[in-house]
Amino acid sequence: MAKSKKEDKLPKIGMLYLDHVLRFFDKSNFRGWPDKIETVIYHWKNDKDRFVKEVRRKKIDILIGNIPATAYETFREIARELPNVQFIPSMDTQFSNKSKENVTRFAWKYDIPIPKTYIFYDQEKASKFIDKTEFPKIIKKSYGPSNYGGYFVHKVDSAQEAHNLLAQKKYHPAYFQDFVPMSADVRVMLIGHKPVCAFWRRPPEGEWLTNTSQGGSMDYMDVPKELLDLAVQVSKSANAEYWACDVAVGEDGKYRILECATAFAAFPYIRDWIGQYLMWKFSNGRFAKPNIPLYNWEELGKMDSSVLRTLRYITFGRYTPSYDGAYFLDKKTKETKDGELYLHELDALYPMLLTKDRTSEEWSSEKWNFQDNYGHSVRKVHTKSNPKDTYDEVGSDESEESVIEITQEHIKEVFTSVKGIGNKKVKEILNKIDDNEVIQRLEERPEEFLKDFSWFKKKMLKELDKAWQAFKNRLQ
Numbered sequence: 438m439a440k441s442k443k444e445d446k447l448p449k450i451g452m453l454y455l456d457h458v459l460r461f462f463d464k465s466n467f468r469g470w471p472d473k474i475e476t477v478i479y480h481w482k483n484d485k486d487r488f489v490k491e492v493r494r495k496k497i498d499i500l501i502g503n504i505p506a507t508a509y510e511t512f513r514e515i516a517r518e519l520p521n522v523q524f525i526p527s528m529d530t531q532f533s534n535k536s537k538e539n540v541t542r543f544a545w546k547y548d549i550p551i552p553k554t555y556i557f558y559d560q561e562k563a564s565k566f567i568d569k570t571e572f573p574k575i576i577k578k579s580y581g582p583s584n585y586g587g588y589f590v591h592k593v594d595s596a597q598e599a600h601n602l603l604a605q606k607k608y609h610p611a612y613f614q615d616f617v618p619m620s621a622d623v624r625v626m627l628i629g630h631k632p633v634c635a636f637w638r639r640p641p642e643g644e645w646l647t648n649t650s651q652g653g654s655m656d657y658m659d660v661p662k663e664l665l666d667l668a669v670q671v672s673k674s675a676n677a678e679y680w681a682c683d684v685a686v687g688e689d690g691k692y693r694i695l696e697c698a699t700a701f702a703a704f705p706y707i708r709d710w711i712g713q714y715l716m717w718k719f720s721n722g723r724f725a726k727p728n729i730p731l732y733n734w735e736e737l738g739k740m741d742s743s744v745l746r747t748l749r750y751i752t753f754g755r756y757t758p759s760y761d762g763a764y765f766l767d768k769k770t771k772e773t774k775d776g777e778l779y780l781h782e783l784d785a786l787y788p789m790l791l792t793k794d795r796t797s798e799e800w801s802s803e804k805w806n807f808q809d810n811y812g813h814s815v816r817k818v819h820t821k822s823n824p825k826d827t828y829d830e831v832g833s834d835e836s837e838e839s840v841i842e843i844t845q846e847h848i849k850e851v852f853t854s855v856k857g858i859g860n861k862k863v864k865e866i867l868n869k870i871d872d873n874e875v876i877q878r879l880e881e882r883p884e885e886f887l888k889d890f891s892w893f894k895k896k897m898l899k900e901l902d903k904a905w906q907a908f909k910n911r912l913q
């Protein structure tokens with residue numbers, strides 16, 4: 438039977454952006470999509486109704502983008518008002534983006550191994566817990582603006598230290614974990630539940646923090662299959678189109694999830710792959726599923742990150758047994774718990790899968806937004822009040838590139854690190870150009886500063902780009 442025209446019609450895609458937030462995707466990640474891709478920008482502060490109207494007016498079927506933690510509850514409300522719009526990733530998938538508490542609740546539900554975690558909204562209960570528990574413990578800030586490079590993860594060695602810390606920091610909720618001695622952690626990125634990139638992060642000598650932003654090292658080699666299996670299980674539990682997990686490797690040999698989210702720092706070619714995956718998902722097979730062999734990162738990771746940052750649209754040939762052009766999957770083997778396997782055999786064990794389209798809410802705010810609901814007898818959830826003025830804060834939420842709110846302070850810092858640019862010149866830039874435009878230029882079109890400011894010299898461009906990349910790396 439011939440397909441009706443309607444079935445052939447592609448859904449209308451919209452990119453979801455927020456002011457002051459770095460964009461994870463742009464249209465170039467969806468290269469080849471034949472129809473117009475719309476853009477909708479959320480401007481914070483009472484912008485909900487206007488935003489909803491704009492999405493309706495543009496007749497968007499699918500809205501793609503990461504929601505920063507501080508807008509998460511608002512977007513759960515927005516999603517309810519737009520029942521016919523599919524959010525990608527869904528608000529349920531993005532539940533873990535909001536806070537460490539949410540990551541924990543997600544892990545508890547799906548039996549995902551994490552360090553033993555204790556969450557208290559009641560100060561007295563937290564206090565009692567401190568007096569009876571054992572140390573060392575880790576105390577973390579669960580949610581909210583935080584300084585990049587600042588530490589919001591603390592190791593406390595005694596009850597006294599814990600009391601002091603919470604008295605000083607006033608973290609709400611009080612979020613504790615058992616301290617797990619670990620040798621390293623691994624960041625795994627997945628698309629359609631298939632690992633597409635993974636790397637080790639090791640702490641500097643004698644330190645316990647494995648965050649690379651604190652000076653540790655990273656490498657791409659020999660991530661165990663069993664660790665990837667855990668990341669796949671987590672991605673499936675989240676029903677995530679794309680996903681990143683930080684898996685801690687304990688000195689006891691066990692794997693535990695430290696963080697997981699749809700918002701993470703990723704090279705442009707990885708964002709292209711996500712775009713290709715999504716185009717495949719939305720087009721009913723009209724676009725091909727991208728072929729991304731397992732352990733490709735061991736090969737790509739040999740290149741300098743300055744090169745990886747510029748690579749786009751990477752494709753791989755398919756494995757063909759008879760072809761002796763010697764494709765790397767044909768040659769290499771990996772030791773696994775189930776014996777030695779060729780890479781192409783391993784690759785076949787990790788298919789790229791479609792996510793499930795769901796209409797019901799798994800993590801409704803009425804039930805799961807403890808942060809706002811706690812202590813209120815009425816179970817109605819307010820729109821989480823958005824930060825009053827994102828300009829004032831030196832900070833950002835969480836530590837993931839794409840959900841970092843870039844402030845004017847950040848912009849100043851980047852510009853003034855360039856020789857020949859001081860506070861006065863930065864002011865001139867910010868007076869003339871809206872900060873969102875400044876951010877987009879830093880990302881994509883820095884040469885445009887040349888034409889707008891006579892004092893802007895060509896040689897400043899290189900330094901500016903370096904400063905911008907270094908700044909973004911610190912956000913990781």
Ligand SMILES: Nc1ncnc2c1ncn2[C@@H]1O[C@H](COP(=O)(O)OP(=O)(O)O)[C@@H](O)[C@H]1O
Pocket residue numbers: 552575577589590614615616617618619622645646647648683695696835836
């Ligand atoms: N329970 C824990 N035991 C030991 N080390 C931990 C624990 N939780 C976190 N860490 C260390 O602290 C780092 C930062 O913690 P994480 O939860 O990833 O917060 P963030 O990256 O948002 O600061 C981790 O990469 C890890 O090295």
Ligand SMILES: [Mg+2]
Pocket residue numbers: 648683695696836
């Ligand atoms: Mg982390």
